[in-house]
Amino acid sequence: MGILSRLLGNEKGEQRAVVFSDGLLASLRGVGGAAAPVTPNNAMQLAAVYACVRVLSESLASLPLILYARQARGKTPATGHPLFPLLRDLPNPEITSVELRMWLQGHLAGWGNAYAQIVRSRSGQVLEIWPMRPDRVTVYRQDDGWLWYYYAPDPMFDKPDERNAENWYRFDEIIHLRGLGFDGVMGYNPIRLMAQAMQLVKGAEAFSTKFYDNGARPGVVLKHPAKLSQPAYDRLRNSWEARHQGIENAHKVAILEEGMGIEQIGIPPQDAQFIETMKFGRSQIASIFRVPPHMIGDLDRASFSNIEQQGIEFVQYTLGAWLRIWEQAITRDLLAPRERATYYAEHSLDWLLRGDTLARYQAYQAAINAGWMAPNEARERENLNPLPGGDNLLQPLNMTPAGSTQAASSRGLVTGGAELREGVDEHAHQVREKKAKLMQAMLPALEDIAKRVVKREVQDLRRAVDKHLRKRSAQDFTTWLHEFYKEFPSVVRDQFDALLTSYGTQITTLAADELGKVDPGLTEALRQFIGEYLDNLGNAHAAASRRQLEALLADAQAEQTDPAPLIEERLDGWTDTRPSQMARNEAVGFGNALAVAAYGALGVLYLRWVSSGESCSFCQSLSGKIAGIGGFFIQAGTMIDGGAEGQMLVRRNTRHGPIHDGCDCVVIAA
Numbered sequence: 001m002g003i004l005s006r007l008l009g010n011e012k013g014e015q016r017a018v019v020f021s022d023g024l025l026a027s028l029r030g031v032g033g034a035a036a037p038v039t040p041n042n043a044m045q046l047a048a049v050y051a052c053v054r055v056l057s058e059s060l061a062s063l064p065l066i067l068y069a070r071q072a073r074g075k076t077p078a079t080g081h082p083l084f085p086l087l088r089d090l091p092n093p094e095i096t097s098v099e100l101r102m103w104l105q106g107h108l109a110g111w112g113n114a115y116a117q118i119v120r121s122r123s124g125q126v127l128e129i130w131p132m133r134p135d136r137v138t139v140y141r142q143d144d145g146w147l148w149y150y151y152a153p154d155p156m157f158d159k160p161d162e163r164n165a166e167n168w169y170r171f172d173e174i175i176h177l178r179g180l181g182f183d184g185v186m187g188y189n190p191i192r193l194m195a196q197a198m199q200l201v202k203g204a205e206a207f208s209t210k211f212y213d214n215g216a217r218p219g220v221v222l223k224h225p226a227k228l229s230q231p232a233y234d235r236l237r238n239s240w241e242a243r244h245q246g247i248e249n250a251h252k253v254a255i256l257e258e259g260m261g262i263e264q265i266g267i268p269p270q271d272a273q274f275i276e277t278m279k280f281g282r283s284q285i286a287s288i289f290r291v292p293p294h295m296i297g298d299l300d301r302a303s304f305s306n307i308e309q310q311g312i313e314f315v316q317y318t319l320g321a322w323l324r325i326w327e328q329a330i331t332r333d334l335l336a337p338r339e340r341a342t343y344y345a346e347h348s349l350d351w352l353l354r355g356d357t358l359a360r361y362q363a364y365q366a367a368i369n370a371g372w373m374a375p376n377e378a379r380e381r382e383n384l385n386p387l388p389g390g391d392n393l394l395q396p397l398n399m400t401p402a403g404s405t406q407a408a409s410s411r412g413l414v415t416g417g418a419e420l421r422e423g424v425d426e427h428a429h430q431v432r433e434k435k436a437k438l439m440q441a442m443l444p445a446l447e448d449i450a451k452r453v454v455k456r457e458v459q460d461l462r463r464a465v466d467k468h469l470r471k472r473s474a475q476d477f478t479t480w481l482h483e484f485y486k487e488f489p490s491v492v493r494d495q496f497d498a499l500l501t502s503y504g505t506q507i508t509t510l511a512a513d514e515l516g517k518v519d520p521g522l523t524e525a526l527r528q529f530i531g532e533y534l535d536n537l538g539n540a541h542a543a544a545s546r547r548q549l550e551a552l553l554a555d556a557q558a559e560q561t562d563p564a565p566l567i568e569e570r571l572d573g574w575t576d577t578r579p580s581q582m583a584r585n586e587a588v589g590f591g592n593a594l595a596v597a598a599y600g601a602l603g604v605l606y607l608r609w610v611s612s613g614e615s616c617s618f619c620q621s622l623s624g625k626i627a628g629i630g631g632f633f634i635q636a637g638t639m640i641d642g643g644a645e646g647q648m649l650v651r652r653n654t655r656h657g658p659i660h661d662g663c664d665c666v667v668i669a670a
Contacts, residue, residue, distance in 0.1 A: 048282040051296035052289035053109045061102035063347040091129035107134045112187035114177040147171040175333045290318045323347045368441045375444045432610040435666045439587040447583035458571045485546045489538030504594045511598040529597045592656035606670035617642035619665045
């Protein structure tokens with residue numbers, strides 16, 4: 001007995017299979033009458049339907065789809081599993097994962113069902129996945145309970161008599177995605193089910209088209225005082241329509257003769273609430289697909305205060321269900337029974353729920369400081385490479401068991417676990433620890449921004465070396481250098497602005513908490529201080545860079561050598577070391593500078609210099625020193641005795657650290 005006989009009947013022709021199809025579902029639901037002209041294909045010609053289906057399909061397809069392996073605690077991407085690259089990158093040689101999921105989700109939203117063919121090896125391994133048109137698929141259930149899928153030939157490409165075994169697929173050869181349904185096999189076709197709502201919009205659009213075809217004018221009656229003969233009647237009507245019907249004849253002057261009058265009939269669209277009808281239909285379609293109206297261009301009820309919340313609800317209550325349908329269908333159809341306890345597919349929602357840069361960094365800051373996210377996890381979400389030591393979780397001080405100590409360091413910054421210095425009490429030590437932890441948490445983000453700044457600076461300088469120094473002259477390069485570093489401070493400012501503002505918010509909170517006062521947040525004065533600090537940071541960086549390069553040019557001129565190799569060597573050094581040095585200096589320098597400003601705003605009169613027991617001898621010699629908030633801890637020209645480490649000359653008036661590269665000293669309220 002052939003496959004068709006087994007599926008559709010026995011050898012005597014008796015029916016043995018239950019047939020499921022879109023048409024059957026439509027008739028069962030009673031929408032086949034007046035709503036029959038509305039189909040998923042022609043409904044896509046409605047702007048609101050197309051927009052809803054597009055929003056759903058593109059939003060889902062844009063999310064990374066990852067196959068994970070369960071672990072005793074947590075999960076890890078199952079990169080070694082053959083299914084991993086099919087789901088993430090290429091399900092078959094011709095289309096990408098994004099394209100496949102976009103098409104299938106469009107089928108699922110428009111037809112209520114989506115199908116894809118699974119190509120397997122002889123051992124059952126999934127090799128390829130190919131989409132199938134849902135309007136050409138019919139589902140059969142045999143009397144033994146198994147589902148079979150018939151894929152109708154395409155009349156444009158296939159022979160009409162190709163109703164053979166090659167068009168039939170077993171349940172394990174198909175991915176079947178189902179929406180809301182009633183029989184456990186098929187999902188409702190939402191467009192057929194909501195045909196009346198679709199007809200309303202189609203009718204409004206048809207009326208709109210006809211209305212404008214007639215010149216956007218309602219119908220009129222021409223009244224003649226005498227009775228017209230049939231030829232005169234036909235002549236008058238044809239002449240009027242030829243002259244005044246259609247867009248091209250709109251607003252032409254009508255000249256009436258022989259006492260003839262004109263009377264307008266019909267209700268103007270605005271009086272019939274035509275526009276409101278169109279809006280109501282669009283809103284209804286959005287509700288059918290559960291898409292926020294603003295996402296399909298309906299901004300009547302949208303505002304700055306509710307659009308963000310609607311976006312979150314769209315992810316939670318609309319996309320969430322579709323994502324689970326996809327993930328569980330993958331488990332059912334693509335994973336072997338023995339693999340289901342170990343592997344599962346999941347979409348990453350990070351991309352849709354990402355805030356702006358400042359909001360993300362603040363969220364990372366809170367998570368890292370609370371001890372439940374490691375810095376490298378935050379870097380991974382920002383598509384950045386991990387840093388050494390960035391996998392360690394921080395332990396907040398107020399959650400540390402009594403008597404325990406902590407020790408951690410990050411690229412030269414001492415961040416805890418040090419014994420108390422003479423003149424530093426337990427309170428000062430705890431405040432210093434909190435500030436040091438905040439500094440450490442900021443280091444990865446600061447270094448990332450510093451890398452961007454240095455990378456852009458070095459790239460521009462390398463191009464200038466080739467263009468101005470090698471091909472022209474040292475004088476031409478020097479002229480370019482001065483112009484370049486007039487503009488570059490603004491680059492530094494723009495890059496560091498958002499992050500230092502976020503950092504400043506955290507510092508202000510720590511200062512208020514330290515004093516037991518209400519957190520004032522970033523006042524206008526503090527924001528102004530941050531702006532001035534950013535200006536100074538950009539100017540100082542540009543001046544330091546320009547001085548180094550000018551010194552190299554002078555050395556090369558004195559020695560009568562080519563300066564280009566010297567400059568390129570210096571640029572290599574900047575790339576390797578300057579970002580980390582900038583990050584360390586700003587973690588300490590900006591942290592202390594804004595703390596001084598915040599203390600002043602909170603009424604503090606005296607500050608105390610605090611270092612850890614693991615700091616260098618120079619920093620330790622200053623630990624516990626008191627200074628007025630408007631004064632200096634160290635005067636320019638002071639020589640600090642570091643004991644065995646020698647002496648260090650301080651060349652500037654110093655209100656706070658760092659006093660050298662790698663200094664981790666902080667200032668607190670005295």
